[in-house]
Amino acid sequence: MELFYDILKQLIRVPSVVGAEHSFFMFLKRELEELGITVEYFDGVLVSKGNDPTCGYMSAHADRHGLICTGHNEFQYAAFVAKNQVDLKGILNSDELLDNLTGRFVNEKVQAYEPWSGSYLGLGVIKDAFLCERRNNVIFTIDNFDHLLPGTPIAFMDKLEIKDELISAQLDNVISVAIILYMYHRGYKGTAFFTASEEAGRSWRFLLEWFRRFDLTTNELLVLDTSPYSTLEDMTHLDVVFRQRDANGYFRSPLKSKMKKIALEENIKYHYKDAYLKNKMTQNGIKRSLGTTELGRIIHASKGKIQGTTLQFPTIGYHTVNEMTSNRSVESMIKILTKLYI
Missing domain, CATH: 2.40.30 (Elongation Factor Tu (Ef-tu); domain 3)
Incomplete structure (x- = not known):
């Protein structure tokens, strides 16, 4: 895991404010090309391709607040x-x-x-x-x-802190970018997308435009991100977060059952965020949105031609410079992605 944390420490120090991600993209482009990865830069999205580009499609937004x-x-x-x-x-x-x-x-x-x-x-x-x-x-x-x-x-100004099996920084969503870069080091040969302006609600348009540009479809787009919780106790029995759907629609992808199977085999603790939110609303007698995701917007706008699912880190301190997740969550994410793609 030392390599992963070295990558994350580096990426955290490179600024990537929403709407001004270009210099971060250039840093990331260099890191990928040093690994022999083909990198293409389009409006709002950096696309990296390994030796077998269709074996996987991972995505992570690159902007930060x-x-x-x-x-x-x-x-x-x-x-x-x-x-x-x-x-x-x-x-x-x-x-x-x-x-x-x-x-x-x-x-x-x-x-x-x-x-x-x-x-x-x-x-x-x-x-x-x-x-x-x-x-x-x-x-x-x-x-x-x-x-x-x-x-x-x-x-x-941000730096990674590791203490008591917890890591903290402005993790959303540089931690997912680091995971993808680490997976290329591990031998991932598929395609990855790094999108701009997710925090402004625009990244899904850039990603959907890429698929339309080349007349491509998939039902295996895997979007990596962080998922907010209120307290550390909420994360105690949780390593990764899945979703069945968001406010825009259902996620229909073979990746869902594959990830669940891996989680059960590897003793990875998970739940479905949409079911969790529904239960909270029932307990509190309120009705709120199930949340919107980059993927949900793409599914809705493409009328289901682009499908997939999400894989998320549970965190507290969402959208702060002290957002926190656990080492176990990092290791669990890597286990799932390794079993899926390597």
């Missing part, structure tokens, strides 16, 4: 800007969003970088987040960044 400069000493949440939302109306209660962002990110160190080259442009600290009522937008205050130009991405 961060900020973007929108004016002199003015910084906004990058995912929100990338969604082309003019204000917060209809998105979420603005007070709730403000509390959320303030609690997550105030006092965090951040680094600015040039979006194409990835060149380092300076280090700062988030001092405040406030609601501009005239624009109904959340604005961040950051020290030492008054020299930045609009459009400059700002990433959270």
Whole structure:
């Protein structure tokens, strides 16, 4: 496992703010090509192909949360800007969003970088987040960044921490990117997709466009990601997360039964997130969405021509720089992928 953690540590240090993933893609392209993997770059998606491209289709989004400069000493949440939302109306209660962002990110160190080259442009600290009522937008205050130009991405300073069999960092979704790169080291010969702007709800379009570009279909697209839980206890008896469906539709793929069989054989603890959410809603007497996934959107938009399933890490501290999962979850994911593809 030492190689996997070396890969993850490297990738975490390369910024990849939603909407400004190019420099991360270039770093990843080099790492893949060093392994002899063919790499193609399309709008919003980096595609890698081993010696047997149709033996597997894995996907992981490459973007992470961060900020973007929108004016002199003015910084906004990058995912929100990338969604082309003019204000917060209809998105979420603005007070709730403000509390959320303030609690997550105030006092965090951040680094600015040039979006194409990835060149380092300076280090700062988030001092405040406030609601501009005239624009109904959340604005961040950051020290030492008054020299930045609009459009400059700002990433959270991040590093991997390993303690008491738990690992933490801004894991969503660099951990899945690291898993795929590690699988190529292990001998994976199939195709992998690394998508942009998932946190802005746009990545599925880039991936679906790739399949349409080449008039390809599959029922074995496997999307890797993290899956949020509230407390560490929620993860105690859970190594990986499966899904039968999301709010957009059912996942119909032979991969589901294959992964379940592997989990049972390897004593890997799992559950189905959609069933878990349904049970929680029943217990609490409420009705909410089963959640939306990149895959669900693709299935719906392709009218089922592209099908597959998801494989996810259970995590706590979702969308923070301290998102946490377990070493056992990492090992379980690798066991399942190894049995599927190698």
